Amino acid sequence: xxxxxxxxxxxxxxxxxxxxxxxxxxxxxxxxxxxxxxxxxxxxxxxxxxxxxxxxxxxxxxxxxxxxxxxxxxxxxxxxxxxxxxxxxxxxxxxxxxxxxxxxxxxxxxxxxxxxxxxxxxxxxxxxxxxxxxxxxxxxxxxxxxxxxxxxxxxxxxxxxxxxxxxxxxxxxxxxxxxxxxxxxxxxxxxxxxxxxxxxxxxxxxxxxxxxxxxxxxxxxxxxxxxxxxxxxxxxxxxxxxxxxxxxxxxxxxxxxxxxxxxxxxxxxxxxxxxxxxxxxxxxxxxxxxxxxxxxxxxxxxxxx
Amino acid sequence: xxxxxxxxxxxxxxxxxxxxxxxxxxxxxxxxxxxxxxxxxxxxxxxxxxxxxxxxxxxxxxxxxxxxxxxxxxxxxxxxxxxxxxxxxxxxxxxxxxxxxxxxxxxxxxxxxxxxxxxxxxxxxxxxxxxxxxxxxxxxxxxxxxxxxxxxxxxxxxxxxxxxxxxxxxxxxxxxxxxxxxxxxxxxxxxxxxxxxxxxxxxxxxxxxxxxxxxxxxxxxxxxxxxxxxxxxxxxxxxxxxxxxxxxxxxxxxxxxxxxxxxxxxxxxxxxxxxxxxxxxxxxxxxxxxxxxxxxxxxxxxxxxxxxxxxxxxxxxxxx
Numbered sequence: 268x269x270x271x272x273x274x275x276x277x278x279x280x281x282x283x284x285x286x287x288x289x290x291x292x293x294x295x296x297x298x299x300x301x302x303x304x305x306x307x308x309x310x311x312x313x314x315x316x317x318x319x320x321x322x323x324x325x326x327x328x329x330x331x332x333x334x335x336x337x338x339x340x341x342x343x344x345x346x347x348x349x350x351x352x353x354x355x356x357x358x359x360x361x362x363x364x365x366x367x368x369x370x371x372x373x374x375x376x377x378x379x380x381x382x383x384x385x386x387x388x389x390x391x392x393x394x395x396x397x398x399x400x401x402x403x404x405x406x407x408x409x410x411x412x413x414x415x416x417x418x419x420x421x422x423x424x425x426x427x428x429x430x431x432x433x434x435x436x437x438x439x440x441x442x443x444x445x446x447x448x449x450x451x452x453x454x455x456x457x458x459x460x461x462x463x464x465x466x467x468x469x470x471x472x473x474x475x476x477x478x479x480x481x482x483x484x485x486x487x488x489x490x491x492x493x494x495x496x497x498x499x500x501x502x503x504x505x506x507x508x509x510x511x512x513x514x515x516x517x518x519x520x521x522x523x524x525x526x527x528x529x530x531x532x533x534x535x536x537x538x539x540x541x542x543x544x545x546x547x548x549x550x551x552x553x554x555x556x557x558x559x560x561x562x563x564x565x566x567x568x569x570x571x572x
Numbered sequence: 573x574x575x576x577x578x579x580x581x582x583x584x585x586x587x588x589x590x591x592x593x594x595x596x597x598x599x600x601x602x603x604x605x606x607x608x609x610x611x612x613x614x615x616x617x618x619x620x621x622x623x624x625x626x627x628x629x630x631x632x633x634x635x636x637x638x639x640x641x642x643x644x645x646x647x648x649x650x651x652x653x654x655x656x657x658x659x660x661x662x663x664x665x666x667x668x669x670x671x672x673x674x675x676x677x678x679x680x681x682x683x684x685x686x687x688x689x690x691x692x693x694x695x696x697x698x699x700x701x702x703x704x705x706x707x708x709x710x711x712x713x714x715x716x717x718x719x720x721x722x723x724x725x726x727x728x729x730x731x732x733x734x735x736x737x738x739x740x741x742x743x744x745x746x747x748x749x750x751x752x753x754x755x756x757x758x759x760x761x762x763x764x765x766x767x768x769x770x771x772x773x774x775x776x777x778x779x780x781x782x783x784x785x786x787x788x789x790x791x792x793x794x795x796x797x798x799x800x801x802x803x804x805x806x807x808x809x810x811x812x813x814x815x816x817x818x819x820x821x822x823x824x825x826x827x828x829x830x831x832x833x834x835x836x837x838x839x840x841x842x843x844x845x846x847x848x849x850x851x852x853x854x855x856x857x858x859x860x861x862x863x864x865x866x867x868x869x870x871x872x873x874x875x876x877x878x879x880x881x882x883x884x885x886x887x888x889x890x891x892x
Binding site for chain 2: 305306396462463465466469540541542543545546547548549
């Protein structure tokens, strides 16, 4: 699907706006839901905005004087912003090119690697342990995402998000897509560092893990990046695996997509709140099993089901 | 808990007999403290493994217990009711019905939370076969309280050497043989349920009468009293030598955490970092109850014990 330059800019700005400025609101909604299950009132819905603003105004402490420590937050955030214009939120993504799913996965992994670099470069033992866990999680969670998206690509016969969505809209649900959607959902829970896969971050209950030494604006960028990732992954799941109903008018599609994203994030919130944290070895075993399930889904897609 | 231990030690030294109603009130307050302590522990243990829902819900049902304490004593947590010879205030008969109703609702809510906790499979995954202390090790290291009762050691001062009104109210010892963190959790949960039962029974069984003994002559100096109390964390011992002018000449308290901490190295050797906080949490540590600070120089194997003055200085300036 070809876009004119004006349309590219329009959809890019829309995507960036949603990813940057709507995602804290969605995070606030999840926090309210979590508070409800906890039998408490919880923070106001706009609290994440206040958190980011507060952190942006704080003093930055460079406890580890190296390049990676200083700029891992910036690189991670930049990667997420680039991802924002590669994904479909209400319409096919603005930047079309070949091998699109691959580019998306690479750049999203870059954000995870920046988290690791922040941990390793922080010269703090807790940070290093946290970064090692992030490494293990990335090793087992990324394959699940890759296989799920490739299953969709095999069904549609194309690697581009736009084509996959067009295919999905005109065809009904299929077994391989259901399996791929389910494993992708579980991989997303891990990517968003939600319980039971909270292992990397708040783990060192143990002190924030890789982010232990980050402060001020850099910490704000990391946190903002996390909220943005929630919207990015939820919209991938919704747009690629549950694109119905599709109307064709941008505003209505946008509202429908946001409603579906809200449902997905609510389910993520519920999973988050009824589970304790798994140990890293337990989580790795869990995802190895999921990779196996994802491959079965791919096999179904290859035989045409 | 500690106030009961101290008062009992002085009462033994001075041969003062606490009237029956006073002993029953002491039992009620001791068990209420145990319920509060175990529910707090449940919340902390949940928080350590990331299960904040358990934290919030356990502490939510702890609130009515604190209201109950406030109704009886005027304080929510540090009750301030024990004096040598008995307790300060009576629980008037008119209050009993209201207290029993409150206890019934506490019991119902506790069961709801306990059922949710006990059936959680991920919680089981994190706690089972972790922080294991075998029965022989528990005995060798003299571990106390729920930590040792979860390893099959059947010791509980309330049963073995009854004090206050435990002989009349009766106490069913809770012993598990799992030897891991999950067993300690189960022991504490069962003890909470048993404590609620004991408070209800004590309230209904309480005889009428005075709540404090009349002490009409000064306490003889130079007498020794030793009293043991089953705190939520284990055995607490108080040793008193009475002195001149109704004051203690010497007083020493040994709290259980000091002993239970010796079991930590066995629990965490060979485990992953993720298991250390929950293993430490499973003994319900009260670090302020530990005795002294010792450091071992790894290179020279020299052991150094710090005095109180040195500890104060280190807290202000950093470890030397």
